[in-house]
Structure formats: structure tokens, C-alpha cells
Amino acid sequence: MxxxxxxxxxxxxxxxxxxxxxxxxxxxxxxxxxxxxxxxxxxxxxxxxxxxxxxxxxxxxxxxxxxxxxxxxxxxxxxxxxxxxxxxxxxxxxxxxxxxxxxxxxxxxxxxxxxxxxxxxxxxxxxxxxxxxxxxxxxxxxxDPRENGDVPDIKDQKKAPEKKKAKALGKEITLLMQTLNTLSTPEEKLAALCKKYADMLEEHRNAQKQMRLLQKKQxxxxxxxxxxxxxxxxxxxxxxxxxxxxxxxxxxxxxxxxxxxxxxxxxxxxxxxxxxxxxxxxxxxxxxxxxxxxxxxxxxxxxxxxxxxxxxxxxxxxxxxxxxxxxxxxxxxxxxxxDAKLQQAQEMLKDAELKHQREKDYLLKETVETQRMCELMKQQEVHMKQQLSLYTEKFEDFQSTLSKSNEVFTTFKQEMEKMAKKIKKLEKETSMYRSRWESSNKALLDMAEEKTLRDKEFESLQVKIQRLEKLCRALQTERNDLNKRVHDLGVQLAQQAGDNKQDGKAEEEGAQSLNKVTQENPILF
Incomplete structure (x- = not known):
């Protein structure tokens, strides 16, 4: 020039x-x-x-x-x-x-x-x-100013801000871990992470806006x-x-x-x-x-x-x-x-993406833990089925001993009461598990895949409830059969009363005891 x-x-x-x-x-x-x-x-x-x-x-x-x-x-x-x-x-x-x-x-x-x-x-x-x-x-x-002078090198200027960013990132990670350690329950930790994620998302959007403005200036x-x-x-x-x-x-x-x-x-x-x-x-x-x-x-x-x-x-x-x-x-x-500010904004965007990935991994771990809890619930259900099988065996023993004495009948009655209490306990446990499932469902609304898994688990539980209802119906049928047998025994005792008048008093006492049992436990008959 x-x-x-x-x-x-x-x-x-x-x-x-x-x-x-x-x-x-x-x-x-x-x-x-x-x-x-x-x-x-x-x-x-x-x-x-x-x-x-x-x-x-x-x-x-x-x-x-x-x-x-x-x-x-x-x-x-x-x-x-x-x-x-x-x-x-x-x-x-x-x-x-x-x-x-x-x-x-x-x-x-x-x-x-x-x-x-x-x-x-x-x-x-x-x-x-x-x-x-x-x-x-x-x-x-x-x-053109670049014809008279050389453009200064920017590599030396980039090293110092990169070191500062690494130090700041380490400090932020340590502070986040300390805050998570102070929290007691995983729900609070999850809420803190969600809040941190929302803040980082707002920072990411602001950085994108700044980047667009800088691109316009460029x-x-x-x-x-x-x-x-x-x-x-x-x-x-x-x-x-x-x-x-x-x-x-x-x-x-x-x-x-x-x-x-x-x-x-x-x-x-x-x-x-x-x-x-x-x-x-x-x-x-x-x-x-x-x-x-x-x-x-x-x-x-x-x-x-x-x-x-x-x-x-x-x-x-x-x-x-x-x-x-x-x-x-x-x-x-x-x-x-x-240009330096634009590069800084890009690095901040990368850091936000890394944090998002870490939070995603943490949520996946929590889903694995919930699946493990579901498996434990399934095992408990199997155990309950085994107990029901035992109760059925005891009920058969009761059926064999019913013809022998009324004392065995009273013991059977007591065992049935215990069974009713256990059933109530099981219902309470099922209600508790349902409440837990609802809380876990509320905590994991944002994850669509986990929601589908929970829906499947809910359907499986409904199937199990239907199976329990079927078992109850089977027990009711067995109860009706037992009532018929007891009625037949009463008829046979009445027929034998005409032959054996001496044993009439005993039969009357047996009939009275049966009436008392039917009045006290109408469900059995």
C-alpha cells in the first residue's frame, strides 16, 4: 500500500x-x-x-x-x-x-x-x-492490516484459560460430591441433581445465546x-x-x-x-x-x-x-x-454435556436397584405361595381329624383365624408395596423406558392378584364341600340316633356343638 x-x-x-x-x-x-x-x-x-x-x-x-x-x-x-x-x-x-x-x-x-x-x-x-x-x-x-504486520500467535493465550477451566471444573465436582454426601436419602440426592441439571441447562441456553450473538458479530x-x-x-x-x-x-x-x-x-x-x-x-x-x-x-x-x-x-x-x-x-x-470467547462457550457446552451424561448414568443405576427390589418382591410372593400350600396341607389334615373330635375342630378354627390375620398382613404388605411402587413411579416420570417397565410390573401384579382370587375361589369350593360332608355326618348321626337311644345325648351334644360352630363361623359353612 x-x-x-x-x-x-x-x-x-x-x-x-x-x-x-x-x-x-x-x-x-x-x-x-x-x-x-x-x-x-x-x-x-x-x-x-x-x-x-x-x-x-x-x-x-x-x-x-x-x-x-x-x-x-x-x-x-x-x-x-x-x-x-x-x-x-x-x-x-x-x-x-x-x-x-x-x-x-x-x-x-x-x-x-x-x-x-x-x-x-x-x-x-x-x-x-x-x-x-x-x-x-x-x-x-x-x-489490509495483515500486509504490514503478522497475526499474533494465539496458542500461548489458550493455555492459561484451559488450566483455569480444569481447576474450576475440579472444584465444582468436589463441591457437588460434598453436597450429595450431606444429603441422607437418595430422593433428596436425586432432587439436588435435578436442580443442578436445570441450572446447567439454563447456563447452557445462555451460552448458546451468547454464541449466536458472537457469530452475528463475526x-x-x-x-x-x-x-x-x-x-x-x-x-x-x-x-x-x-x-x-x-x-x-x-x-x-x-x-x-x-x-x-x-x-x-x-x-x-x-x-x-x-x-x-x-x-x-x-x-x-x-x-x-x-x-x-x-x-x-x-x-x-x-x-x-x-x-x-x-x-x-x-x-x-x-x-x-x-x-x-x-x-x-x-x-x-x-x-x-x-474468537477466544466463542471457544470458551464451546468448552462450557462440552462440560455441560459431560455432566448430563453422568446424571443419566446415575439414574440408570437407580433403575437397576428398583428392578432388584421387584425381584425381591417376586421371591416374597413365591414364599407366600409356599405358605399357602402348607396351609392347604394343614386344611387337609384338619379334614381328616374333623371326624375324630370337636377339639380338633376348635384347633382348626383357631388356625383359620390365624390365617385370616396373616391374609390381612399380606394385604397390608401389598398396599405398602403398592405405595412404594407409586412413589417410585412419581420419581421416574421423566424416563419413558422406566415407565413402560413399571407398567409391565403393574400388569404382572394384577395377574398375581387374579391368581390369588382364583385360589380364594378354590378354597371357597373346598369349604362348600366340607359343609356338605358335615351335613352328611349330621344326617348319619340322626339315623343312628333311632338305633342307639343311649347315644342320643351324645348326638344332641354334637349337634349343638355343630350349631355353635356354624353360628360362630358362618363363613366355613
């Missing part, structure tokens, strides 16, 4: 020299003399016309000079128009720089409003220097960078156009110099032929030459002043360039800070 600015300054100086050549400013030759331009020839021709000389050769000289002046004025107008078009197109690309537009308009007015001097438009305007200098400044604003910065690159490419195009324009100006200047030299030679030959006619006007010509020398000295002084102003503007431009470099470096540092 520094080479680009130096090239533009060189083009500006060449343009200034070309414009001065077009305006008729005399230049010193290598011998120290002054080369006469088209303006001096036109003035000499005008003096000849004022004196009233009626020579044919001076008239031809006047016609040639007028034609040459019109040609040079047309070419200078075309070149000035091209320069204005380039400046207008380049300044339109930099539409955001509102401070430069009024100065460019003043420069265009200065170029268009300059008077014609000897048929040639003078483009030596003081505001033109400031305009081209500002074009150079606008080009330097597109400079896209904005990338768009700004692309915009600056586009402006840089436009500046390069403007530079190429200025180069082509300078080449055309140089070619035109060379042609003008060659034409001026040829015309000077022709005029010198013509002057030698008509020296006798112009001896009277030599004094006037000398006065005019002195006037031109004074004018040349004034123009030289103006050129020196312009050169000093140009130096000052170049110094100001260098200071401005340093300030822009500092601003671009600051933007690069901000971009690095945004």
Missing part, C-alpha cells in the same frame, strides 16, 4: 507538470535559456497586427498558431474531462466519506470555471492538490472486511485509470513539445527573413520579455509554495496512515477476543 501511495504522488506531480506545460508556462532548457511557447508566439503575432504590418507571411503564422491553439485546447479539455470522470467515479465508490464531497465539487468548479488563456484552459487550481491528496488518503483507508466483521477489500480493488482500478490518463497526457505533451520545437524553428527562419520589418518592435518585445520573466518568477514562487504545501500534506497523510494502522490493529485484537 505504501508503494501505491508513492505512485499516486508521482502521478500527481507528473499531472501537475503536464498541466503547466499545457498552460503555456515556459521551462528552462539545459543551457539555462527560456524556450518560447505558443503563448509568446501568439503575443508577438498580436503586436505585429497592432502595428498594422500587411505582410503575407505573418498572416500565415497567425492562422497556424490559431489552429494549433484550438487543437491544444480541445485535447486539454478532453484530458481534463477524463480526469474529472475518474475522480467522480472513484469518489462515488467512497460514498460513506461525506467530508470529501464538497471539496471535490469545488475542485471541479475550479477546473471548469478557469478562463481560457491563449486558447488553452489553465488547470492549475490550488484545490486540485488537496483533491488528489484526498484520493490518495481514500486509497490508503482500504489497506459475520458483520467479515462483511466489513469484504467491503474494505472491494474498496481496495476499486482503488486499484482508479489507479490503473489514472496511469492510463497520465500516459495519454505524456504522449500529448511530447507531441506538443515536438510541434513547439518545429514551430520555433520555422518561426526563427521566418524571423531571420523579416528582421528588417521588426527592428522597430524590438524594444516592445524586450519589454514583453521582461514582463514574461517577472511572470515566470512569480509562477516559480507559486510552484515553490505549492511544493511546500504538498510536503505538509504528505506529512499529514503519513500521520493519518499511522492512525489508521493503529485502528486496524485494535480491530484485529477485538476479533481475537471474540
Amino acid at each position: 505504501g508503494s501505491l501511495t508513492t505512485d499516486l504522488v508521482g502521478y500527481y506531480r507528473s499531472l501537475q507538470s503536464v498541466v503547466l506545460g499545457l498552460n503555456g508556462v515556459p521551462k528552462q532548457s539545459q543551457d539555462g535559456g527560456v524556450i518560447a511557447t505558443t503563448g509568446t508566439t501568439s503575443e508577438t503575432a498580436s503586436t505585429d497586427r497592432s502595428e498594422g504590418t500587411s505582410v503575407a507571411q505573418p498572416v500565415a503564422v497567425e492562422i497556424d498558431t490559431v489552429q494549433s491553439e484550438t487543437c491544444t485546447s480541445d485535447v486539454s479539455d478532453e484530458l481534463s474531462r477524463k480526469l474529472e470522470d475518474i475522480l467522480n467515479t472513484y469518489c462515488s465508490t467512497l460514498g460513506g466519506q461525506a467530508e470529501e464531497t464538497p471539496e471535490l465539487e469545488e475542485a471541479e468548479k475550479c477546473v471548469n470555471n478557469e478562463p481560457l488563456r491563449n486558447g488553452v484552459r489553465e488547470i492549475v487550481c490550488r484545490e486540485l492538490n488537496g483533491e488528489i491528496d484526498k484520493v490518495v488518503k481514500a486509497v490508503t483507508r482500504v489497506e 459475520t458483520q466483521i467479515v462483511h466489513e472486511k469484504d467491503h474494505l477489500r472491494n474498496e481496495h480493488s476499486r482503488a486499484i482500478l482508479a489507479r490503473s485509470k489514472l496511469e492510463s490518463l497520465c500516459r495519454e497526457l505524456q504522449r500529448h505533451n511530447r507531441t506538443l513539445k515536438e510541434e513547439g520545437v518545429q514551430r520555433g524553428r520555422e518561426e526563427e527562419e521566418k524571423r531571420k527573413e523579416i528582421t528588417s520589418h521588426f527592428q522597430v518592435t524590438l524594444n516592445d518585445i524586450q519589454v514583453q520579455m521582461e514582463h514574461h520573466n517577472e511572470r515566470n518568477s512569480l509562477l516559480r514562487q507559486e510552484n515553490m509554495e505549492l511544493a511546500e504545501k504538498l510536503k505538509k500534506l504528505i506529512e499529514q497523510y503519513e500521520l493519518r496512515e499511522e492512525h489508521i494502522d493503529k485502528i486496524l490493529k485494535h480491530k484485529d485484537l477485538q476479533q481475537e477476543l471474540v
